Amino acid sequence: MNDKLAQALNDQMNFEFYSAHVYLAMAAYCSDESLDGFANFFIIQAEEERFHAMKIYKFLNDRNRRATLTALGEPKNEYDSMLDAFEHGYAHEQQNTKRFYDLADLALNEREHATMYFLKWFIDEQVEEEALFDGIIQKLKRIEKDSNAFYMLDAEFASRTFVAPAE
Numbered sequence: 001m002n003d004k005l006a007q008a009l010n011d012q013m014n015f016e017f018y019s020a021h022v023y024l025a026m027a028a029y030c031s032d033e034s035l036d037g038f039a040n041f042f043i044i045q046a047e048e049e050r051f052h053a054m055k056i057y058k059f060l061n062d063r064n065r066r067a068t069l070t071a072l073g074e075p076k077n078e079y080d081s082m083l084d085a086f087e088h089g090y091a092h093e094q095q096n097t098k099r100f101y102d103l104a105d106l107a108l109n110e111r112e113h114a115t116m117y118f119l120k121w122f123i124d125e126q127v128e129e130e131a132l133f134d135g136i137i138q139k140l141k142r143i144e145k146d147s148n149a150f151y152m153l154d155a156e157f158a159s160r161t162f163v164a165p166a167e
C-alpha cells in the first residue's frame with residue numbers, strides 16, 4: 001500500500017482509540033448518575049472500540065507498516081441525560097461510518113484489494129453500530145426518565161458483555 005493509505009489507516013486506528021475514550025467518558029457520566037447498567041453498556045462499547053483499534057494495529061503490522069500512536073483528544077465529559085449521551089454516540093458512529101467510506105474510496109482508487117477486504121468488516125460493523133444506537137434512542141424517547149421502563153433498560157444493559165467478534 002502507498003504512504004497515503006497507510007497514514008489514513010493509522011489515523012483511523014487512533015480515531016478508534018479516541019472512540020474508546022469517548023465511550024469511557026460516557027460510562028463515567030453514567031456511573032456518576034448511579035446508572036450502573038448504562039455505565040456497563042459504555043464500558044463494553046469502549047472495549048469494542050479498542051478491539052477495532054487493535055485490529056487496524058495488527059493489519060498495519062501485517063503489511064509491514066508501523067502503527068504510530070498519537071495523543072487523543074479530550075472527550076466530552078458532561079451530558080444532560082442518557083438520551084443526550086446516546087445521541088452523541090449515534091452522531092459519533094455516523095461520523096465514523098463516513099471515515100470508513102473515505103478510507104474505502106482511497107483503497108479503491110489505489111486498487112488496494114487487501115485493504116478493501118479488510119475494510120469491509122468495519123463497514124459491516126458500522127451498520128450494526130448505527131442500528132444499535134438508533135434503536136436505543138428510539139426506546140429512550142418513548143420512556144420517561146426515572147420510570148420503571150428506564151430502570152429496566154439500565155438492568156438490561158448491566159448484563160452486556162464483551163465478546164471478541166469472530167474473524
Ligand SMILES: [Fe+2]
Pocket residue numbers: 016019048049052096
Ligand atoms: Fe469502532
Ligand SMILES: [Fe+2]
Pocket residue numbers: 019049093096129
Ligand atoms: Fe463504534
